[in-house]
Amino acid sequence: MIDKSQLTIESRFEGCLLGLAVGDALGAPFEGKPADDITRQYRNAQDLIENPPPGELWYTDDTQMAIGVAESLVKCGRINERELCKRFAANYLPQRGYGAGAKVVLEAMVDGRDHKALAANHFPGGSFGNGAAMRVAPVGLMFRHNQKQLWQEARLSALPTHVHPLGIEGAQVLALAVGIASTTEAFDRDEFFTNLSDKCNSLEYSGPLRRAAQLSDVRNLALFGNGIEATSSVVTAIAAFGLSPYSYEETIGNAILLGGDTDTIAAMAGAISGAYLGPAIPNHLLENLEDREQGKTYLETLASKLCAAHEKITKTGQ
Ligand code: RVK
Ligand code: MG
Ligand code: MG
Numbered sequence: 001m002i003d004k005s006q007l008t009i010e011s012r013f014e015g016c017l018l019g020l021a022v023g024d025a026l027g028a029p030f031e032g033k034p035a036d037d038i039t040r041q042y043r044n045a046q047d048l049i050e051n052p053p054p055g056e057l058w059y060t061d062d063t064q065m066a067i068g069v070a071e072s073l074v075k076c077g078r079i080n081e082r083e084l085c086k087r088f089a090a091n092y093l094p095q096r097g098y099g100a101g102a103k104v105v106l107e108a109m110v111d112g113r114d115h116k117a118l119a120a121n122h123f124p125g126g127s128f129g130n131g132a133a134m135r136v137a138p139v140g141l142m143f144r145h146n147q148k149q150l151w152q153e154a155r156l157s158a159l160p161t162h163v164h165p166l167g168i169e170g171a172q173v174l175a176l177a178v179g180i181a182s183t184t185e186a187f188d189r190d191e192f193f194t195n196l197s198d199k200c201n202s203l204e205y206s207g208p209l210r211r212a213a214q215l216s217d218v219r220n221l222a223l224f225g226n227g228i229e230a231t232s233s234v235v236t237a238i239a240a241f242g243l244s245p246y247s248y249e250e251t252i253g254n255a256i257l258l259g260g261d262t263d264t265i266a267a268m269a270g271a272i273s274g275a276y277l278g279p280a281i282p283n284h285l286l287e288n289l290e291d292r293e294q295g296k297t298y299l300e301t302l303a304s305k306l307c308a309a310h311e312k313i314t315k316t317g318q
Pocket of ligand 2: 060061062096097263264
């Protein structure tokens with residue numbers, strides 16, 4: 001077992017945000033492909049990590065929206081709906097590739113139309129896509145010291161776009177996985193999955209989380225799903241981390257080899273892995289991550305600001 005007691009909190013915040021962005025960007029070229037197409041090209045996770053598609057690693061909506069969540073937490077110290085929507089609208093770039101319903105809601109936000117009505121009604125009962133979970137990692141970091149508050153704040157971070165209970169709970173479970181990973185010194189699989197499954201309200205999450213605790217063969221990871229729905233991707237990402245907690249490369253590589261919603265499953269798995277391992281992302285990937293206005297350097301600074309905001313709330317007991 002690897003002892004993480006020497007890691008600084010800040011290095012875990014940075015590992016998490018960069019881990020999310022690199023997982024998202026490396027998974028993006030494979031999004032929507034069947035697993036067979038990817039495994040014909042790559043023998044295993046290590047092969048994919050060592051031979052990524054050529055060119056810059058360009059992140060998608062997952063990272064773009066996680067940036068908005070982190071920025072709003074830095075500014076307000078907690079989820080403030082108004083500020084969060086303001087950040088989502090200011091950062092919206094359609095070419096990052098959004099979910100079909102999320103696009104409609106975000107464009108209403110940008111235009112100042114009634115986005116709340118769209119979030120509630122565009123899909124009957126609201127969206128159960130994984131869009132609230134893919135962006136929630138900063139909430140897990142910010143409230144890592146208080147699981148009850150983490151659970152409530154993750155819910156608030158979902159609501160502007162995802163009001164379906166399964167869309168919300170997916171975000172809560174993923175935030176909790178990040179929070180626990182970021183405070184864990186020596187990973188204990190049973191304890192990790194029991195903590196998560198005990199907190200769930202829905203069997204859709206608690207059942208697969210209990211099964212993920214028993215997972216030992218990567219060939220069975222696909223049983224957890226590779227879809228765009230929160231229930232077929234959130235536990236998959238957590239299970240990918242649980243299979244290889246000692247290796248960022250294995251974690252995101254295995255997530256991408258599943259095919260389907262590769263950018264998002266790798267983003268979520270990468271965020272958890274980075275929160276646990278800190279600086280563990282291979283240099284050749286990190287150096288290739290886009291580094292313009294809100295690229296690598298911006299993410300590093302944002303992680304540092306989020307860490308300062310977290311330390312402020314833990315000192316003041318907010
Ligand atoms: C393009 C029926 C529903 C539903 C409901 C389905 C980006 C719809 C990211 C919908 C992620 C899709 C992903 C995604 C994140 C959701 N009834 N179908 N109640 N709720 N769906 O549109 O932000 O890649 O097919 O809310 O959750 O990389 O289009 O977006 O992979 O799930 O999109 O849900 O998507 P949305 P999102
Ligand atoms: Mg995406
Ligand atoms: Mg995706």
